Amino acid sequence: MLVQLQYLRAIAALMVVYFHSILQVSKVQPDFQTDFYLSGETGVDIFFVLSGFVMWLTTAGREIRPLDFYRRRIQRIVPLYWLATLFAASVALLAPTLLKSTVFDLPHLIASLFFLPWKNPADPTMAVPVVVPGWTLNYEMFFYFVFGLLLLVREKYRIAALFATMTTIILVCRFMPGGMTAAKFYSDPIIYEFLAGVVLAKLYLDKILLPQAVAWPALVVGFSFLLINEALCDASTRAYTWGIPAIVILYSAVSIDFSKLPVIATLNYLGDASYSIYLTHAFTLAFLRIICVHLNIQILTSPPVFIVSCIICSAIGGAIIHELTTPSRWRKWKRKRAVAA
Incomplete structure (x- = not known):
């Protein structure tokens, strides 16, 4: 890595x-x-772009079956997440006064364990799981599911297929009833951040990178705009106001030859x-x-x-x-x- x-x-x-x-x-x-x-909330956007990058980097040029891909992702993500979720649910059940953003609710717990977007009974305005930061894992698992299926597509068409699939999902969800939690969740263009990471990995493997003299300033500019945009723009526009600086940060970082640095x-x-x-x-x-x-x-x-x-x-x-x-x-x-x- x-x-x-x-x-x-x-x-x-x-x-x-x-x-x-x-x-x-x-x-x-x-x-x-x-x-x-x-x-600091924009750290999530860096994670999403990174996730797409790593998924392409670790699968490009290899014959990987979807089931093998899913097995590896599940082994990495699920055990600790389930432990954390069950622990939080137990605390919410036995000592509810200790937690401020979680209450015990069986349907919510089941949805959380299976990475399904569900309204938080403690705050119905948020579609977050029992372990609140786990909302990002709902997007991660969605991305893994789609990306794993597209491993069946020839590699040269895979990025186009990923873009088409994500766009179709966003559009379909936009036309579904607005009250549906899943429709609102999956219609968020934040999922394009994963796609951006995939494209960056393709550029990296094709050795289409920024010159070293440009990469360092671009890295600084990327972080600067990430923090500035977080202060000026709310999360409703994060797909581009936060996502684009995150893309610049990753592209700049992988363009720099860190092998020559301690x-x-x-x-x-x-x-x-x-x-x-x-x-x-x-x-x-x-x-x-x-x-x-x-x-x-x-x-x-x-x-x-x-x-x-x-x-x-x-x-x-x-x-x-x-x-x-x-x-x-x-x-x-x-x-x-x-x-x-």
Whole structure:
């Protein structure tokens, strides 16, 4: 895996952690002015473009059957997500006062487990699963489903087929009754961000890249516009106001020859653990907030200290879960035990 992809995964995950950390502060300090500090939600858009890039990069030029593709995606995504979902549902059932954005509801739980968009009973204005950040996984699994089916199409026609399929789905959903949660969810042009990542991977494999002298400034400009647009534009226009800067960021990053640069080991590792960090950080932040409130720990009175603590604890917590739930880690640990014995 390209090291710059790992860096972007880590940065995107930490951006989302920062975004939710700001929201945690506002829950205990209602007078805290979040508007100035609130950013990082656009990390999701980087993730979506990255996902399309990686899917094309890992399948191009190879004969991969849809079932094999689905099996690998399920093995990577589903176990930890189900554990997190069942844990959150159990807390919502047994200790409902601990969670502010989740209540126990069996249909909602079932829909969450199967990556189906469903109105959150705690806030019907949002179509989010039991683990709220998991709404992005609903889009991820949708993309994997479509992309996996299109592995049956000859590679030279696959991108065109992907564009046609996504466009058809958006148009069909737009003409469906507006009250349908699934129709509203899948009609969002945010799904084009996956397609953009696929196109970038095709350009990368064809060696159609930005010159090194252009790539570095473009990377800075991409991040700058991502943050500026997040402040100026709301999520209703994210497919292009947030998506385009995310595309520029990824295209710039893969155009840069990172093989000549020293590896930033910590950032590289956090990229490897980014899925675990992303999925578990909501629990870490809620736990940290509850502990601080009940034990009267004063870091809550200093938002910067609390936010930094949230980011560090989320990274550590995600890394621990990553180590505990990654099969390859267990196999390596068993081999070491066997050698030591």
